[in-house]
Amino acid sequence: GNSVTQMEGPVTLSEEAFLTINCTYTATGYPSLFWYVQYPGEGLQLLLKATKADDKGSNKGFEATYRKETTSFHLEKGSVQVSDSAVYFCALSDGTGANNLFFGTGTRLTVIP
Amino acid sequence: ETGVTQTPRHLVMGMTNKKSLKCEQHLGHNAMYWYKQSAKKPLELMFVYNFKEQTENNSVPSRFSPECPNSSHLFLHLHTLQPEDSALYLCASSVREVGEETQYFGPGTRLLVL
Numbered sequence: 001g002n003s004v005t006q007m008e009g010p011v012t013l014s015e016e017a018f019l020t021i022n023c024t025y026t027a028t029g030y031p032s033l034f035w036y037v038q039y040p041g042e043g044l045q046l047l048l049k050a051t052k053a054d055d056k057g058s059n060k061g062f063e064a065t066y067r068k069e070t071t072s073f074h075l076e077k078g079s080v081q082v083s084d085s086a087v088y089f090c091a092l093s094d095g096t097g098a099n100n101l102f103f104g105t106g107t108r109l110t111v112i113p
Numbered sequence: 114e115t116g117v118t119q120t121p122r123h124l125v126m127g128m129t130n131k132k133s134l135k136c137e138q139h140l141g142h143n144a145m146y147w148y149k150q151s152a153k154k155p156l157e158l159m160f161v162y163n164f165k166e167q168t169e170n171n172s173v174p175s176r177f178s179p180e181c182p183n184s185s186h187l188f189l190h191l192h193t194l195q196p197e198d199s200a201l202y203l204c205a206s207s208v209r210e211v212g213e214e215t216q217y218f219g220p221g222t223r224l225l226v227l
Contacts, residue, residue, distance in 0.1 A: 004155075032214050043117075043203050043218035044156075089156070093214035100169070101216055103156040 002027050006090045006104035013080055013111050021075040021107045023064075023090035031092040033057075033066050033073040034101070038087045047075075047088070080111045116140040117219035119204050125225045126194065134189040134222045136204030144209035145187040146216065147179060150201040162187060163209050194226045 007022040025031065032051045036044040048057030053068035062077045073090060090104040117138045126132050138145060147159040161169035162181040176198075178190040187204055201223050205216040 034215070036218075041220075043119075043220040044205075045218070046215055049215060100158060100161070101156075101214070105153065105155050 002031070002092060002094050002102045004090050004092055004102055004104040006088075006107055008105075009087075009107040009109070011107060011109045013109070015082055015111055015113050016079045017111075019075070019077040019080045019084075019109065021088055021090075021109070023073045023075065023104060025071050025073065025090075025092050027071075027092055027094065029094055031094055033064070034091040034093070035062070035064055035073070035075050036089040036091060036103075038089065038106070040086070044089060080109070082111045082113055085109055085111050117204060117206055117217050119202075119219035119222050121222060122220065123223045123225075125227065126191070127227050128194060128196075130194075131190070131192040133191065134202055134204075134224075136187040136189075136219055138185055138187075138204075138206035138217070138219075140206055140217060142206040142208050142217070143184050144207045145181060145184070146205040146207075147187065147189055148203040148205065150203055150221070156203070160189075191224075194224075196226050199224055199226045 003026045005024050034049045035047040037047045038044045048059040050057040050066035056065045064073050064075045087106045087108045089106045091101045093101050120135045144163045146161050149157045158171050159173045160179045165181045176193050180188040201221045203221045204219045207216045
């Protein structure tokens with residue numbers, strides 16, 4: 001079946017620290033992989049995505065590389081800001097055209113000045 | 114502006130009330146979704162509509178009743194809810210075709226059932 005496992009939070013970092021949030025997946029077929037972000041009081045926003053192995057998604061200084069050999073899609077940012085405080089969700093879509101997304105449980109990030 | 118709007122943003126209701134949540138998408142998409150987001154749980158997909166036809170119902174209790182009159186509007190009718198139904202209800206839309214799986218979410222309706 002399809003599932004996503006992401007690291008448990010919460011994660012607390014100082015401003016300008018390096019961020020990694022781990023995400024691994026199990027999938028049948030050829031999934032696309034996503035990171036969504038949810039800021040306080042808001043819905044989910046697409047942060048980045050990758051549609052095939054070795055693709056790198058990037059946006060707002062965040063990056064994630066689709067690693068088929070390790071079934072991973074870890075989120076990284078070199079220098080976090082207070083404004084990055086949010087909940088981050090890893091997700092996959094099964095690539096069948098049904099467009100169903102399978103989400104992880106989310107990781108809450110708090111960045112302190 | 115995500116292009117997906119939801120009303121109301123907050124709702125408090127008693128267990129005997131009937132209320133409806135509304136979602137509207139301005140993106141020209143042909144698929145719409147309802148999710149339930151509870152604390153410490155993955156997002157739960159509730160319903161999927163593709164070109165106004167319901168294609169998924171993930172064992173959702175009958176006290177939740179969806180309605181999709183056209184590709185731009187989606188409703189979730191609520192009646193005789195339970196306190197455990199308190200959650201954030203998120204609507205999303207997408208283009209439903211291979212290679213275009215990105216879903217766009219609304220801000221959600223925060224529901225409290227007393």
